[in-house]
Amino acid sequence: MPLYTTNYVKGAISEEAKPKIAADITRIHCDVTGAPATFVHAFFFEESSELPLDGQSAFLFGRIRGGRTDAQKAQIVNEMQESIHTHTGLPLDDIKVATADTPAKWVMEGGDLLPEPGEEAAWLAAHEAKLAAAAKVSA
Amino acid sequence: MTPCLCLVQEGQIPDEVQASIRNALSALSERAFGHPAEFSWREVRSGSGFTAAKPSTASIVSLVAHKALSQSERVPLLEEVCDIWMRETNCSIDEVVASINDPAPVTGD
Numbered sequence: 001m002p003l004y005t006t007n008y009v010k011g012a013i014s015e016e017a018k019p020k021i022a023a024d025i026t027r028i029h030c031d032v033t034g035a036p037a038t039f040v041h042a043f044f045f046e047e048s049s050e051l052p053l054d055g056q057s058a059f060l061f062g063r064i065r066g067g068r069t070d071a072q073k074a075q076i077v078n079e080m081q082e083s084i085h086t087h088t089g090l091p092l093d094d095i096k097v098a099t100a101d102t103p104a105k106w107v108m109e110g111g112d113l114l115p116e117p118g119e120e121a122a123w124l125a126a127h128e129a130k131l132a133a134a135a136k137v138s139a
Numbered sequence: 140m141t142p143c144l145c146l147v148q149e150g151q152i153p154d155e156v157q158a159s160i161r162n163a164l165s166a167l168s169e170r171a172f173g174h175p176a177e178f179s180w181r182e183v184r185s186g187s188g189f190t191a192a193k194p195s196t197a198s199i200v201s202l203v204a205h206k207a208l209s210q211s212e213r214v215p216l217l218e219e220v221c222d223i224w225m226r227e228t229n230c231s232i233d234e235v236v237a238s239i240n241d242p243a244p245v246t247g248d
Contacts, residue, residue: 015186018187023189027192037191040192041199044183044184044188045183045184045187050179106240108221109235111218131232
């Protein structure tokens with residue numbers, strides 16, 4: 001978490017563009033929120049009937065941890081929309097980006113509940129220590 | 140029915156393992172929520188899944204509870220979901236993301 005899913009009409013996003021957009025999604029999310037890159041998942045789907053398109057050629061939906069400000073969310077939306085535009089050539093008004101909040105305490109990643117925004121460094125240190133201890137026991 | 144979304148990477152989980160996972164998660168759902176799971180199983184095509192901007196091996200498992208849960212109810216279930224996933228797929232703990240969401244609030248008159 002965050003989980004960014006992009007649904008797009010057939011051919012709108014090339015195979016070459018996906019890693020570039022995914023890199024931008026990761027960089028933008030981390031720059032705006034301070035979250036570690038390892039938390040950021042970016043998945044692409046071509047014409048998935050189970051994901052929204054809302055009449056657009058591409059719809060990026062981000063499920064992010066709650067606690068971000070409206071300004072942070074707006075920056076994420078604007079910069080990710082620009083990224084898709086840059087790497088696909090789609091018009092900006094044919095690309096939709098939206099986010100929704102999920103409480104961190106509802107999500108487990110790496111076997112631990114996700115940290116609240118701003119508590120990532122302590123979480124990562126504790127998580128890595130836990131994994132190292134487990135590896136030592138199993139060695 | 141308990142909505143259960145599973146996002147997996149293409150080719151990562153054989154059909155027989157998927158069936159075993161569905162059985163285990165549905166049993167968990169029946170026990171915890173009183174209803175079997177209703178699955179939305181989506182494969183992320185090769186070259187279309189990224190974690191930390193690199194090709195992803197992550198699976199996302201997301202259930203919606205029948206009622207708002209306390210953390211003392213939610214956390215053991217999350218741990219059980221992760222245990223099921225690791226046991227059935229042999230993935231590492233860092234390759235599974237589990238969420239158990241409260242139901243959306245009812246709005247309107």
